Amino acid sequence: MNATDAQTSTSDQADRVLIQQSERRDRSRAAALPLIGFFLLTPLFIRVFAADATVLGAPLVVIYIFGIWLGLIICAALLAKRLKRADHAFR
Amino acid sequence: MLSANVLSAICVGYVAVLFVTAYLGDRKARSGKPGWLESPLVYTFAISVYCTSWTFYGAVGSAARNGLEFVTIYLGPTLVFVGWLHLLSKLVRIARANNITSIADMISSRYGKSSAIAVVVTLISVVAATPYIALQLKAVATSFQVIVAGADPGVATAAGGVAAPPTFEAAFWVAAGMAAFTLLFGARNTDTNERHHGVVAAIALEAIVKLTALIAVGVFVVFGMADGPASIFERMPPDLLTPRDDFATRWITLILLSSVAIICLPRQFHVTVVENVDERQVATASWLFPLYLFLISIFILPIAIAGLSFLPAGADPDLFVLTLPMAADQHGLALLAFLGGFSSATSMVIVSSIALAIMISNHIVMPLMLKTPWAERAQSGDIRRMLLRSRRISIVAILMLGFLYFRLSSGSEGLASIGLIAFAGVAQAAPSMIGGVFWRMANGRGALAGLIAGFTIWAYTLFLPSFGPDVIFTASALADGPWGIGILRPYALFGLTGLDPLTHALFWSFTANILLFVSISLLADQRPLERLQGALFVDVFRMPGSNSHRYIQRSVTVTDLFVLAQRIMGPNEAQRMFAGFARQQGLDGDMPVATDAFIDHLERRLAGSIGAASARTMISQIAVGESISLAELTKVADEAAQAIEYSQQVEEKSLQLEATARELREANRLLKELDARKDDFLNQVSHELRTPMTSIRSFSEILLENADIDGPRSDRFLSIIHDESIRLTRLLDQILELSQMETGRVEWPLSAVNIDKALGRAAAVSEGIASEAGVQLALSLNAPGAVAEAEADRLVQVFVNLINNAIKYGATKGEAIEINSSFADGHYRMTIRDCGPGIPERDRERVFEKFVRGAQPETSGAGLGLPISREIIRQFSGDLVLLDGPEGAGAVFQVTLPASVRAAAAE
Numbered sequence: 002m003n004a005t006d007a008q009t010s011t012s013d014q015a016d017r018v019l020i021q022q023s024e025r026r027d028r029s030r031a032a033a034l035p036l037i038g039f040f041l042l043t044p045l046f047i048r049v050f051a052a053d054a055t056v057l058g059a060p061l062v063v064i065y066i067f068g069i070w071l072g073l074i075i076c077a078a079l080l081a082k083r084l085k086r087a088d089h090a091f092r
Numbered sequence: 093m094l095s096a097n098v099l100s101a102i103c104v105g106y107v108a109v110l111f112v113t114a115y116l117g118d119r120k121a122r123s124g125k126p127g128w129l130e131s132p133l134v135y136t137f138a139i140s141v142y143c144t145s146w147t148f149y150g151a152v153g154s155a156a157r158n159g160l161e162f163v164t165i166y167l168g169p170t171l172v173f174v175g176w177l178h179l180l181s182k183l184v185r186i187a188r189a190n191n192i193t194s195i196a197d198m199i200s201s202r203y204g205k206s207s208a209i210a211v212v213v214t215l216i217s218v219v220a221a222t223p224y225i226a227l228q229l230k231a232v233a234t235s236f237q238v239i240v241a242g243a244d245p246g247v248a249t250a251a252g253g254v255a256a257p258p259t260f261e262a263a264f265w266v267a268a269g270m271a272a273f274t275l276l277f278g279a280r281n282t283d284t285n286e287r288h289h290g291v292v293a294a295i296a297l298e299a300i301v302k303l304t305a306l307i308a309v310g311v312f313v314v315f316g317m318a319d320g321p322a323s324i325f326e327r328m329p330p331d332l333l334t335p336r337d338d339f340a341t342r343w344i345t346l347i348l349l350s351s352v353a354i355i356c357l358p359r360q361f362h363v364t365v366v367e368n369v370d371e372r373q374v375a376t377a378s379w380l381f382p383l384y385l386f387l388i389s390i391f392i393l394p395i396a397i398a399g400l401s402f403l404p405a406g407a408d409p410d411l412f413v414l415t416l417p418m419a420a421d422q423h424g425l426a427l428l429a430f431l432g433g434f435s436s437a438t439s440m441v442i443v444s445s446i447a448l449a450i451m452i453s454n455h456i457v458m459p460l461m462l463k464t465p466w467a468e469r470a471q472s473g474d475i476r477r478m479l480l481r482s483r484r485i486s487i488v489a490i491l492m493l494g495f496l497y498f499r500l501s502s503g504s505e506g507l508a509s510i511g512l513i514a515f516a517g518v519a520q521a522a523p524s525m526i527g528g529v530f531w532r533m534a535n536g537r538g539a540l541a542g543l544i545a546g547f548t549i550w551a552y553t554l555f556l557p558s559f560g561p562d563v564i565f566t567a568s569a570l571a572d573g574p575w576g577i578g579i580l581r582p583y584a585l586f587g588l589t590g591l592d593p594l595t596h597a598l599f600w601s602f603t604a605n606i607l608l609f610v611s612i613s614l615l616a617d618q619r620p621l622e623r624l625q626g627a628l629f630v631d632v633f634r635m636p637g638s639n640s641h642r643y644i645q646r647s648v649t650v651t652d653l654f655v656l657a658q659r660i661m662g663p664n665e666a667q668r669m670f671a672g673f674a675r676q677q678g679l680d681g682d683m684p685v686a687t688d689a690f691i692d693h694l695e696r697r698l699a700g701s702i703g704a705a706s707a708r709t710m711i712s713q714i715a716v717g718e719s720i721s722l723a724e725l726t727k728v729a730d731e732a733a734q735a736i737e738y739s740q741q742v743e744e745k746s747l748q749l750e751a752t753a754r755e756l757r758e759a760n761r762l763l764k765e766l767d768a769r770k771d772d773f774l775n776q777v778s779h780e781l782r783t784p785m786t787s788i789r790s791f792s793e794i795l796l797e798n799a800d801i802d803g804p805r806s807d808r809f810l811s812i813i814h815d816e817s818i819r820l821t822r823l824l825d826q827i828l829e830l831s832q833m834e835t836g837r838v839e840w841p842l843s844a845v846n847i848d849k850a851l852g853r854a855a856a857v858s859e860g861i862a863s864e865a866g867v868q869l870a871l872s873l874n875a876p877g878a879v880a881e882a883e884a885d886r887l888v889q890v891f892v893n894l895i896n897n898a899i900k901y902g903a904t905k906g907e908a909i910e911i912n913s914s915f916a917d918g919h920y921r922m923t924i925r926d927c928g929p930g931i932p933e934r935d936r937e938r939v940f941e942k943f944v945r946g947a948q949p950e951t952s953g954a955g956l957g958l959p960i961s962r963e964i965i966r967q968f969s970g971d972l973v974l975l976d977g978p979e980g981a982g983a984v985f986q987v988t989l990p991a992s993v994r995a996a997a998a999e
């Protein structure tokens with residue numbers, strides 16, 4: 002009986018540690034997102050993509066900027082979903 | 093086209109819809125079931141008050157002039173929102189914990205509830221926002237005029253006609269309508285805990301209208317006027333997207349500026365932080381708001397291109413959204429576009445005036461009133477009434493100011509660029525705010541100096557010159573500096589040229605602002621309250637539930653507190669609050685005991701109405717003997733640090749434990765296996781010992797019991813006993829030897845041994861048994877010079893054992909046992925192939941185990957030969973293996989030894 006109790010409490014603790022770790026990872030991801038976004042949107046990248054090329058009729062640079070933009074939105078949405086779920090699990 | 097009256101009626105109708113929405117929203121919130129009002133969607137729509145008419149009309153204008161530059165204004169906020177977890181959620185948490193009412197309140201609270209800082213931030217906000225409000229009024233007036241006139245006034249002027257006089261009337265009525273709306277729904281109560289649900293509902297509706305309108309115009313332009321995206325981009329002027337010379341600096345500047353503005357604009361701070369009802373809303377807004385910006389931006393460039401290609405040359409790009417549908421005779425769409433612009437203008441005006449009115453009444457009017465004798469005489473509810481009145485007057489004043497500004501500056505170009513100028517103005521609050529929530533040492537005096545310096549430089553280098561020559565600065569002062577002092581030129585301060593005015597102003601204002609803020613913070617000491625607030629703000633996530641009452645001790649009579657609370661909250665509210673707290677303290681009456689916790693609670697509650705600085709002033713006026721215990725603060729900070737460290741230690745420990753447990757499990761498994769093997773071994777050993785012992789015992793018993801046994805028989809029995817004893821001794825010797833080798837306790841003197849010679853010797857020894865068994869030994873030695881570090885006799889013993897085994901188990905009369913040796917790659921290899929049936933697949937693993945014998949009816953060995961041989965070879969750093977081969981083709985053993993070839997072969 003006691004042994005089982007001890008076992009569950011250890012596994013609870015292990016779970017908590019895992020949750021903490023995954024939270025910490027999510028926090029790092031949340032910090033990285035704007036930095037990566039900013040980096041990819043620096044003028045040098047824009048200059049590179051300001052080439053005289055079109056994708057589906059739209060200039061390449063327009064597709065590039067809006068693509069990065071959409072990518073950031075999708076990543077943020079996934080992250081927010083993860084964090085909300087973790088939040089529920091924790092309570 | 094529509095007449096002015098019809099259009100006015102439509103506007104009034106639209107505003108009526110807003111009123112109804114706000115009314116319903118307020119009623120729903122009051123019913124206690126806010127429901128969708130508190131959904132993240134409504135919250136996000138409220139944040140989209142960021143998209144003003146400056147976005148709605150101005151972004152297209154910017155795109156037509158500067159290509160892609162307009163997206164920077166939306167990329168900055170996108171970056172801030174996708175990184176919400178670190179800044180936005182912290183601001184929201186702090187604001188909720190401290191009942192923060194505005195950005196000025198936030199900054200002043202952080203720096204020890206300083207009134208001076210609150211006043212400065214309020215002034216900056218008002219100065220920066222008023223022209224911005226004027227810009228919204230102008231946008232409404234101009235769009236009104238365009239719709240009524242049915243033409244672009246710019247085109248009319250360019251064509252030689254006379255521009256219609258600006259319709260100030262329309263702007264005036266818009267301002268008046270907005271004032272009425274804001275008074276009704278925005279200045280109803282004085283407590284931020286009761287948020288402006290009605291206003292938020294109306295703003296959300298407006299957000300939907302402006303997004304729909306812009307997308308509708310965009311879709312019409314792309315698919316109605318042109319034939320899809322490709323055809324639009326074909327019409328693009330070739331150099332529209334070509335980066336200009338100052339592209340790189342402006343691009344970076346604008347992204348940074350807009351990302352700061354999304355938090356520091358008073359209206360953004362208000363909707364994002366103050367109106368927030370649930371921190372989880374921020375998580376959804378982190379992607380939903382960027383998505384809103386994305387959607388609203390996606391058609392800007394196509395509309396700009398269409399305007400440039402379909403409309404006559406002189407058309408104003410800022411009005412393309414309206415003039416394009418009109419040029420295509422789509423009057424319904426033009427009206428929708430007008431309503432979209434109207435929405436974006438009105439929502440900005442409403443929220444800005446609420447946010448500014450709260451700041452003005454809390455941080456300017458209230459502190460002034462507190463200095464007058466009136467405040468002391470004020471009766472129950474008086475201050476609350478005064479506050480509401482001052483808020484209402486502020487709203488009207490702000491809108492009047494905006495209107496006047498619009499009226500006075502309508503001739504100049506001053507308004508067009510005011511959006512970014514306002515951004516740059518409010519951005520001055522960023523260093524002290526962001527520094528304040530992340531840096532404990534950030535100092536109030538540093539913040540104040542930075543704010544004032546940044547604001548002054550912003551005004552000097554950007555705001556005042558933006559009115560144009562001869563308004564504030566004379567033309568010559570603009571060109572050559574005031575009084576001809578060149579280094580004071582507003583657009584080239586200290587001779588810094590080559591930058592556009594915005595970047596130039598931001599560079600100097602931020603340099604001064606940050607430099608003063610940081611250096612004074614590093615040099616000056618913090619006041620106790622400042623240190624306390626700094627710790628509470630910076631560590632808001634780490635010190636949850638720790639309230640400042642632990643550190644501030646003061647005494648007040650509860651009666652004094654009640655009088656104060658009545659004056660600010662009104663008698664009913666005050667009574668309810670006091671009685672509630674008394675119940676919490678477990679008291680029977682309506683009056684709680686004035687503990688530090690209660691005083692702190694009351695101060696926070698009052699701060700939600702009148703701002704932290706004023707609330708503190710009022711409590712301090714009646715409190716005596718205040719002391720702030722920094723020792724306690726340090727203790728709590730230490731406790732927090734210890735708690736973190738402890739939890740990290742626990743985490744580390746549990747990881748260690750996990751690893752140790754894994755190792756233990758592995759060790760346990762090995763031990764069990766070894767134990768089983770030991771049992772096996774003992775079983776086999778006793779079995780092996782039993783056989784000779786049994787025969788020795790039985791023969792000696794026969795000899796003992798039968799004294800009359802004849803000589804030859806007794807001799808035979810004795811010799812059997814003797815043989816068995818020898819076998820027993822040999823067996824024990826072997827076991828001993830094997831166990832010594834296995835535990836690494838044998839050390840033979842190693843020397844260079846010629847392996848082929850040893851093999852030859854072994855073959856010679858076995859020759860006799862071989863010929864007895866009728867087999868031949870086919871010896872082929874191919875490595876005559878190979879020498880290994882070994883012990884010669886042992887090596888011979890191994891070879892003999894292998895050859896004998898081959899004869900014993902694999903002999904077929906008349907066949908040959910092949911023995912080969914070779915040398916390659918520093919290794920000597922000897923293979924021996926017998927001519928027997930080979931070893932079945934399933935037994936190949938087992939032949940090296942102890943006491944395992946080949947399938948042979950009569951056996952003489954103990955089954956230790958192969959294990960011992962292998963151990964010996966391993967002692968010489970080599971190996972003995974059984975090679976895989978087809979069954980029935982004879983077993984092949986191979987000995988490998990590291991060796992070298994010597995010219996003079998050693999013995």
